[in-house]
Amino acid sequence: MAARSRASATMANKWSQYLLVFAHEHIDFRMPEFQSILSILNIMAEVKETEDKENPFLLLRLPSEESGRKIMSRTVLGKYLLELWASASTYTELYEKLRHCPQELISSHCRPDISFKVRVNSYGKTMKQPRQLELIDEVTEVVPFQGKVELRNPDQTFYLLEYYGTDPNNAPEKPYDIYFGRLISDGQRELINRYSVKKRHFIGNTSMAADLSLIMANQAMARPNMLVMDPFVGTGSLLVACAHFGAYVTGTDIDYNIIHGRGKSSRRDANKYRGPNESIRTNMKLYNLEKFYIDVMVADASRNIWRQQSIFDAIITDPPYGIREATRKIGSSKDYTIEEEQIAAHVPCSIGYHLADIFTDLLNFAAFYLRLGGRLVYWLPVSRPEYSPDQIPDHPCLTLISNSEQVLNISISRRLVTMEKTREIEEIEDSDSMCAEIKNDIYKGHNAIRKRYFLPRSERMKLKDGKLYNGTENQT
Numbered sequence: 001m002a003a004r005s006r007a008s009a010t011m012a013n014k015w016s017q018y019l020l021v022f023a024h025e026h027i028d029f030r031m032p033e034f035q036s037i038l039s040i041l042n043i044m045a046e047v048k049e050t051e052d053k054e055n056p057f058l059l060l061r062l063p064s065e066e067s068g069r070k071i072m073s074r075t076v077l078g079k080y081l082l083e084l085w086a087s088a089s090t091y092t093e094l095y096e097k098l099r100h101c102p103q104e105l106i107s108s109h110c111r112p113d114i115s116f117k118v119r120v121n122s123y124g125k126t127m128k129q130p131r132q133l134e135l136i137d138e139v140t141e142v143v144p145f146q147g148k149v150e151l152r153n154p155d156q157t158f159y160l161l162e163y164y165g166t167d168p169n170n171a172p173e174k175p176y177d178i179y180f181g182r183l184i185s186d187g188q189r190e191l192i193n194r195y196s197v198k199k200r201h202f203i204g205n206t207s208m209a210a211d212l213s214l215i216m217a218n219q220a221m222a223r224p225n226m227l228v229m230d231p232f233v234g235t236g237s238l239l240v241a242c243a244h245f246g247a248y249v250t251g252t253d254i255d256y257n258i259i260h261g262r263g264k265s266s267r268r269d270a271n272k273y274r275g276p277n278e279s280i281r282t283n284m285k286l287y288n289l290e291k292f293y294i295d296v297m298v299a300d301a302s303r304n305i306w307r308q309q310s311i312f313d314a315i316i317t318d319p320p321y322g323i324r325e326a327t328r329k330i331g332s333s334k335d336y337t338i339e340e341e342q343i344a345a346h347v348p349c350s351i352g353y354h355l356a357d358i359f360t361d362l363l364n365f366a367a368f369y370l371r372l373g374g375r376l377v378y379w380l381p382v383s384r385p386e387y388s389p390d391q392i393p394d395h396p397c398l399t400l401i402s403n404s405e406q407v408l409n410i411s412i413s414r415r416l417v418t419m420e421k422t423r424e425i426e427e428i429e430d431s432d433s434m435c436a437e438i439k440n441d442i443y444k445g446h447n448a449i450r451k452r453y454f455l456p457r458s459e460r461m462k463l464k465d466g467k468l469y470n471g472t473e474n475q476t
């Protein structure tokens, strides 16, 4: 057990103990999301992290039940939070502890006028219904409940939870841990359905899933009165999530069609071409979030269009990886000048935008346009066999907060990188703002990730030995 604390030991001892139960997905994102939420709400917590990352239970000490409710009003990965009444590794021990439960808990929540229900869940092993009923009978004998049992809408819900480890095929006969506690609040899982891309009006091929968008918004610490910007905005999924948390949102994209809701539709059930109302604004309207929507613009993220430094409170984005869409920026390999009278009607040509440049440009942009303390949250695609932490881009004004992996296939994953602006550009001596770097840049060539993504399996395995694309290619 590794212990970590944002509060002094004496303070934390007086606090009640809680159990946060996580959903079984995006395991690597659990703690970064949770820690970001603590920072957003300015809540101190004593957290007892287990070494087993897949364990869905997180023991906490919190200053109040209210702080627990606030945390649950933001978390997408937290399923529910319990006030922990007892935990043990055997039922004999659990019931003994429950018999000696503090009197104030019993007198506040087990009164005759308080209806209740008990739910039983087991993690890592299926529990049949007769056993569930047997356990409910046992625990209601031990805890001196006095109110009516109410299954539909009880005043209080209690949970009895068993944990058998994370490998259902090798689950032990008896649970490792047993918990009993009172439900404080559910998390925000229902938002995943509310903002589901499947039901959204305007979508594209790379629209970000609702759960990941909401996790990113938490990592970006999106909250009321903030200004959040997405430089590769696409269909605006990340803007929806940030606006949900009350932030004002804006963005840019190089693709005229996506910004103006034109071109071919990505919806399976739709006509071939997008209808007149397929736009980010319509999505915002349908979600009742239009008041947070500033607007979006056609612009190339590699070029500077903003006048004022430090204007954004957060930058949140999913840049193109070149797998499902091309990585392009404005430019030409030819050297030419445009006549004055042709400028207005001129459509610039585009050239390949190398992955390494996309990410160093993004960090340089964030270092200049984020306010101090503001966050940059973005996805970085990596080749799994070749990954090492020094492939995460660096900037002297930005501090890495977290870096979590989402596996896409055997050879490619993407990492959700969260950085915080901790210095102003002017504080860096002998330097201009363009000083982002990637210490180990193995993605130099154009479409470097795409090439790896579409490699045959036999070739992918060779990546392990660093035989392919080992930083020496430079194809455009």
Ligand SMILES: C[S@@+](CC[C@H](N)C(=O)[O-])C[C@H]1O[C@@H](n2cnc3c(N)ncnc32)[C@H](O)[C@@H]1O
Pocket: 204, 206, 207, 208, 231, 232, 233, 234, 235, 236, 237, 238, 252, 253, 254, 255, 258, 299, 300, 301, 302, 317, 318, 319, 320, 321, 325, 326, 327, 328, 329, 330, 353
């Ligand atoms: C992965 S998608 C973003 C998807 C978006 N998060 C969503 O939910 O719809 C990347 C976007 O970057 C845009 N893009 C590509 N190159 C660009 C550039 N140089 N400047 C700005 N946008 C660019 C693409 O048009 C695409 O819409």
